[in-house]
Amino acid sequence: MRAIIASRNSILRLSKYKNALNRFQKLGYVRVFSDILADAVGGTSAQVRKDFSLFGIKGNKRGGYNADELLGKLNDILGKNTRQSVIIAGAGKIGMALVKYKGFENEGISIVAAFDIDPAKIRQGGDIPVFPLDELKAFVKTNDIRIGIIAVPDIAAQQVFEIMVSSGIKGVLNFAPIRLKETADVVVNNVNVELELENVIYFVNALERTGSK
Amino acid sequence: MRAIIASRNSILRLSKYKNALNRFQKLGYVRVFSDILADAVGGTSAQVRKDFSLFGIKGNKRGGYNADELLGKLNDILGKNTRQSVIIAGAGKIGMALVKYKGFENEGISIVAAFDIDPAKIRQGGDIPVFPLDELKAFVKTNDIRIGIIAVPDIAAQQVFEIMVSSGIKGVLNFAPIRLKETADVVVNNVNVELELENVIYFVNALERTGSK
DNA sequence: TAGATTGTTAATCGATTAACAATC
DNA sequence: TAGATTGTTAATCGATTAACAATC
Incomplete structure (x- = not known):
C-alpha cells in the first residue's frame, strides 16, 4: 500500500542502474559507488x-x-522477481520483430501471443502463436494478462487500445504514432x-547552423 | 545563425503538432486552434x-x-523540406525491421544502406543494400551522410559509434541498450x-498496490 | 459590438544539482 | 586517525501552467 513516490524518469533511471549493475557484476565488481553508476547511465552522483x-x-x-545487495533491491522495486506475460496486437513488421526478439526473456518478460486481424498472418505452429484479433479478449481474460503492446497501424490503434482495456489490460506500450485517449487506471508508454x-x-x-551546442 | 532556443521536448512536441496537422488537413480542416492541437498531442493550449x-x-x-500555413512553418523548422539520407549499422532483427519499414519515406527520410559485420547478412541486390561494416566509412564520406542508426548488439555499439563519428556522422539514433560516450558535436537519441x-x-x-494513480 | 482566442508575462511546480555534515 | 563517500537539505534551474490584456 505504498503510494507512488517516483516519477517516470526516476524509474527509468532505476532500470538503467539495474542494467549497469548487471554488467558490473559480470566484470566482477563487488562494490559500486554513486559516481561509477552515474557515469554508466549518464547522470550525476x-x-x-x-x-x-x-x-x-x-x-x-x-x-x-x-x-x-543493490541489484537485489532494484530488482525488487522493479518487480523483476515475477515473470511478466505480455501480448502483442499486430503481427506486422514491428510486432514480429518484437516477437522474434530474444532479449526480453532474459529480463523476465515473456511475449506469450500475438494477434492480428489479417487471416494471412495467423500462425499457431511456432513458439509464439499468432491468433485472430477476435480472440484477444478471451485470451487476456483466461490467462490474466495485464500488459499489452500495440503494434498496429495508427488508424486501428485507438480501437485496439479499447479492446485491450476492456479485456483487463492495465499497461500498454504503444508503437502507433498516435495519442491514445487514456483512462486513469491504465498506464501507457x-x-x-x-x-x-x-x-x-x-x-x-x-548544430550545423550555429556551429556550437 | 540562429542559436538553439528549444529543448528536446519542445521539438518533440513540434513534430507531434506537425503530425496532428497532417491528419487534420486530410480531414479538411482549414483553421486549427491551440486547444485542438493540445488535445491531439496530449498537452495544454x-x-x-x-x-x-x-x-x-x-x-x-x-x-x-x-x-x-502552420504546417508549412513547422515543416520548415523541422527541416522537412530537405530529404534526409540515413544509414543503419546492424542488419539484425531491429535493423532489418527498420530497413523494411515504409513509413520513413513519407516523412522525407530515406534509409539508403545498411552495414553488418556478418558476411551472411551482406546483400546488394535489393532496394536497400547491406554492405560489409568495413565499407561504412567510405560510404558515409562519399555520400555525405550525416545521420546514422545503431542497431548492433550492445558490446559493439560504442565501437560502431566511434566509426560513425570518425566518418562524419553528426546524429545517431541508438537502439543498443548502452550509454554511448558522447562528444559535444554529435547528437544522440x-x-x-x-x-x-x-x-x-x-x-x-x-497502481495495483495503491489502487489509485 | 460582443465574444473568443491569441501572445506573453508572471507564478507555480517539479526535477536536478550543489553543498556539506555525518560517518565508515 | 585521515580521507572518502554517503544521505539529505537547501539552492538552483528549467519547464509547465495560469492568467489576462490585446485584438480580431
Missing part, C-alpha cells in the same frame, strides 16, 4: 544517491554499495522511432 | 501557444491558425524498448 534515498536504499558511507529520428535530424541541422 | 511563440509562429487572435516496457510494468504494479 548526487542524482544516483537521491534516487536511492527515495526508495530507502542505503549504502555504506565510505564503502559505497554492495553490488549484489509510447515508442515513436520516427519522432526520435526527426528529433536527431533537427538538432543536427541546428 | 498554453503550451501549444508557448511553443509557437518560441519560434515566432503567429496565429490570428480569434481565428486560430491557418492549417496550411536513444530508443530502448525493454526499458519502456519495464517502466510500464513498474507502474502497473504500483
